Amino acid sequence: MFVAWRDLRFAKGRFVLMGAVVVLITVLVGLVSGLTAGLARANTSAITDLPADHLAFTAPIDGEGISFPVSDVDAGTWTAWAQVPGVITAEPLGIVPTRAQTSERTAGVAAFGVQPGSRLAPSGGQVRNGAVVLSTTAADALDARAGDTVTLAGQDLRVADVAGDASYSHMPVIWTSLDDFQQLTREPGEGAARATVVALTTTAAADLAAADAALGTTTVSRDDALSAIGSFTSENGSLQVMRGFLFAISALVIGAFFTVWTIQRSGDIAVLKALGASTGYLLRDALGQAVVLLVLGTVVGTAIAVTAGAALGGAVPFVLDLGTVAGPALVMIALGVAGAALSIRRITSVDPLTALGSAR
Amino acid sequence: MSLHLTDVTLTYPDGGARLTALDGVDLDVPAGTITALVGPSGSGKSSLLAVAATLISPDSGSVVIAGTDTTGMSRHRLTELRRTRIGMVFQQPNLLPSLTAAEQLQVIASLDGRSPRTARGRALELLAAVGLTGQADRRPHQLSGGQRQRINIARALMNEPAVLLVDEPTSALDQERGAAILDLLTTLTHRQGAATVLVTHDRSHLTAVDQVVEIQDGRLRSSVPAGRH
Numbered sequence: 025m026f027v028a029w030r031d032l033r034f035a036k037g038r039f040v041l042m043g044a045v046v047v048l049i050t051v052l053v054g055l056v057s058g059l060t061a062g063l064a065r066a067n068t069s070a071i072t073d074l075p076a077d078h079l080a081f082t083a084p085i086d087g088e089g090i091s092f093p094v095s096d097v098d099a100g101t102w103t104a105w106a107q108v109p110g111v112i113t114a115e116p117l118g119i120v121p122t123r124a125q126t127s128e129r130t131a132g133v134a135a136f137g138v139q140p141g142s143r144l145a146p147s148g149g150q151v152r153n154g155a156v157v158l159s160t161t162a163a164d165a166l167d168a169r170a171g172d173t174v175t176l177a178g179q180d181l182r183v184a185d186v187a188g189d190a191s192y193s194h195m196p197v198i199w200t201s202l203d204d205f206q207q208l209t210r211e212p213g214e215g216a217a218r219a220t221v222v223a224l225t226t227t228a229a230a231d232l233a234a235a236d237a238a239l240g241t242t243t244v245s246r247d248d249a250l251s252a253i254g255s256f257t258s259e260n261g262s263l264q265v266m267r268g269f270l271f272a273i274s275a276l277v278i279g280a281f282f283t284v285w286t287i288q289r290s291g292d293i294a295v296l297k298a299l300g301a302s303t304g305y306l307l308r309d310a311l312g313q314a315v316v317l318l319v320l321g322t323v324v325g326t327a328i329a330v331t332a333g334a335a336l337g338g339a340v341p342f343v344l345d346l347g348t349v350a351g352p353a354l355v356m357i358a359l360g361v362a363g364a365a366l367s368i369r370r371i372t373s374v375d376p377l378t379a380l381g382s383a384r
Numbered sequence: 385m386s387l388h389l390t391d392v393t394l395t396y397p398d399g400g401a402r403l404t405a406l407d408g409v410d411l412d413v414p415a416g417t418i419t420a421l422v423g424p425s426g427s428g429k430s431s432l433l434a435v436a437a438t439l440i441s442p443d444s445g446s447v448v449i450a451g452t453d454t455t456g457m458s459r460h461r462l463t464e465l466r467r468t469r470i471g472m473v474f475q476q477p478n479l480l481p482s483l484t485a486a487e488q489l490q491v492i493a494s495l496d497g498r499s500p501r502t503a504r505g506r507a508l509e510l511l512a513a514v515g516l517t518g519q520a521d522r523r524p525h526q527l528s529g530g531q532r533q534r535i536n537i538a539r540a541l542m543n544e545p546a547v548l549l550v551d552e553p554t555s556a557l558d559q560e561r562g563a564a565i566l567d568l569l570t571t572l573t574h575r576q577g578a579a580t581v582l583v584t585h586d587r588s589h590l591t592a593v594d595q596v597v598e599i600q601d602g603r604l605r606s607s608v609p610a611g612r613h
Contacts, residue, residue: 026487026494027480034482034523295478298439299539300467301495302460377439379478380430380551 027296028313031289042281043321049274050325050356051332053267057348058333060263062341063194067256070136070159070190070197071249075143076115076223078232079249080105080241090242090252092119095220097241102222104239110230115142116219118205124166124198125175131165134192135176137205137219144223145199146188153201155184162196176200177208193253221249267352271359279363282314286367290374297376306371314364318357326353387413387436387547387579392445394431394602405431406442407602413579415546417594418570421583428602429583430551436581437472437549438462450546450579467496471545471578473569475552477532479524485511485535486520492542503542510538514568530561534568541572548573548580555585566592 032039065072071079081095088094097116105114118137123130138144140152147157156176158168163186168174172183181204190197200208206217224243226232232243244252251257286293293306326349333344389411395402405428413419423429434440435447438454441462447454450469454462466472479488486507493503511520514534524532533553540548550569554562566589573580582593590596598605 026491026500027482030480030482030487291478292480295474295480296491296495297463298437298466298472298474299492299495300463300470300543302463302467305495377434379472379474380434380437380439 025309025312025316027292028309028316032313032316038285039317042278043317043324045277045281046274046318046321046356046360047325047328049270049277050322050353051329053270053274053352053356054326054329054349055332056263056267056270057352058329058342058344059340060260060267061343061345061348063263064256064260065343066191066194066341067253067259068192068250070134070192071246071253073188073190074117074223074246076113076225076246078224078226078243078245079117079252080114080222080224080236080239080243081249081252083236083240083242090244090249091254092220092252093254095252097219097222099217101239101241102219105222105224105235105241108230108235110227111224111235112227113143113223113225115139115144115223116202116217117144117221117223118202118209118219119192119221120205120209121193121195122177122208124162126166126168126172129166129168131162132195133162133165133176133198134195135205135208136190136192136197136199137202137208138199140201146190147185148199150184150187151199151201152184153203154181155201156181156204157185157187157199158183159188159190159197159199160186161189161191162198165196174198176204179204179207193255271352271355274356275359275363277363278314278318278360279367281367282310282364283367283370286310286370290370291378293371293374294376294379297374298379303372307368310368310371311361311365314361314368315357318360318364322353322356322360325356326350386415386450387411387581388446388448389432389436390446390448392432392435392442392447394435394440394442404602406435409445409599409602409604411597411604413547413581413595415579416574416577418573418580418582418592419595419597420590420593421581421597421599422585422587422590423599423605427599429599431602432599433549433551433581433583436547437470438466467492468543469546471540471543471548473537473540473548473550473553475555477524477529477536479532479535479539481524484521484523485516485527485531488524488535489539489542492539496543507538507542510541511535513541513572514538530565533561533565537565537568537572541576541578544576545578548576548578550580550582552583552585554589559588562586563588 081090102114102116120135122135124133142148145151150157168183170183170185173180236243333342336342389409392406392409394406395404421429435442489507490500490503494500554565570592
């Protein structure tokens with residue numbers, strides 16, 4: 025990189041300009057990545073954090089997909105699932121959006137009904153009939169703590185504990201007993217207990233397809249179950265498309281810059297070839313230059329995005345972790361290098377003969 | 385340590401036909417001598433230089449550089465030969481704008497995988513030899529045309545070439561600076577023992593060389609000892 029380093033210093037105006045573009049795109053990608061992960065977590069954390077590997081939904085009618093609002097399973101279903109060979113645990117889980125009140129606050133929440141003592145809820149041993157566990161976000165929204173009383177759809181329930189940060193469809197979660205959950209969704213005395221899905225812990229030996237066919241359910245992995253949250257797919261999809269476009273734009277901008285740069289340098293390249301530079305030497309030199317530019321720009325941009333994300337964290341859902349910080353940075357560098365590599369290919373076609381008689 | 389061209393023929397595509405640039409050229413340039421190559425524009429001087437520099441492979445004939453026959457060599461080997469055995473002085477200095485005077489020479493070591501830092505000593509020696517002591521850290525835009533051309537010459541000598549190919553080095557310089565450059569080339573050729581080919585239009589240069597070769601329509605017309613022009 026003998027020439028590349030010196031070019032970077034000599035033409036620093038051009039490289040600083042290009043580096044600034046890389047920085048800005050990295051900041052944007054970093055912020056969008058943190059926001060995407062934050063919004064996704066606010067939409068799905070109650071599901072993704074469940075200690076279960078599969079969820080069994082009511083089998084949808086033809087042409088429709090699984091859906092939490094539509095799914096409705098009865099006690100016979102989860103009891104039968106518990107008998108399926110290879111199924112370690114099968115627990116009912118009821119999910120319904122509702123309104124929670126304390127003496128001073130009202131908040132929209134997602135009530136998650138589980139059997140008393142269920143391990144599905146954090147601090148699950150505290151969930152009993154008449155006693156709920158609040159997620160920290162629910163406790164903050166309602167300004168409630170252990171020992172307080174919250175009202176869910178007219179039922180007064182004691183707060184047994186505050187645990188976890190589960191949220192569902194951008195609503196904080198309140199964990200109730202399955203009996204109390206029935207009061208939120210059904211008229212008093214109306215039929216037997218029901219739930220939304222069956223949360224399963226399975227082994228590889230479980231024949232889920234056969235059990236689905238026998239029990240009239242559709243079972244999917246916990247991660248695949250996220251598509252059953254109405255807003256998640258469209259919201260997450262839109263943000264991922266934005267991120268994808270930013271990555272593509274970054275690769276194109278880098279590629280365009282190095283295309284112009286290589287054309288401008290073609291006279292120098294011809295001279296170096298005439299003096300005995302191998303094509304490999306010249307490609308390594310140019311690619312090294314692109315890597316330096318991309319790494320510096322991406323590191324600065326990521327640092328700015330992390331700082332901004334930390335500042336915004338309290339106001340908007342924003343996740344700062346390895347996946348939202350290092351992941352996008354590495355993708356930016358990889359795509360930028362790919363863009364640069366495509367554009368500097370023209371080095372191979374520069375004819376050293378043009379160095380003879382050229383005026384430079 | 386010499387240059388031999390034997391029965392070299394080179395043609396270029398010219399519409400549907402082929403244009404003959406070099407036609408059965410034989411040329412011997414012994415080590416430590418300068419051969420001037422003269423001829424009108426389009427006579428084949430640049431083609432001969434390009435063939436000798438291994439930038440073009442001839443249609444037929446052989447080019448032997450310091451005992452190495454280049455016939456049938458791969459592009460990779462030819463590039464290596466150019467890097468290690470051939471020095472080129474371009475018509476224009478062709479210096480890289482981002483490099484200082486010393487770095488223009490050090491880059492030659494870098495091309496060959498050697499440390500440019502350890503090559504700085506030789507670069508400074510060569511700059512001193514071409515009268516540029518104290519100018520090592522200046523970039524091309526900070527130097528005069530004559531100084532740039534001197535760097536062009538020093539760069540060509542950096543790899544201790546067996547063959548030095550010089551393409552009208554004084555065309556952009558005034559008479560006085562041109563004569564100084566020619567003196568320098570003559571001295572360095574004799575000192576380094578290179579086989580030097582000097583393409584020139586300036587007939588005043590011919591008294592300073594060891595051999596004069598005239599080329600016309602791709603053929604060598606005469607090979608005249610120096611001092612007859």
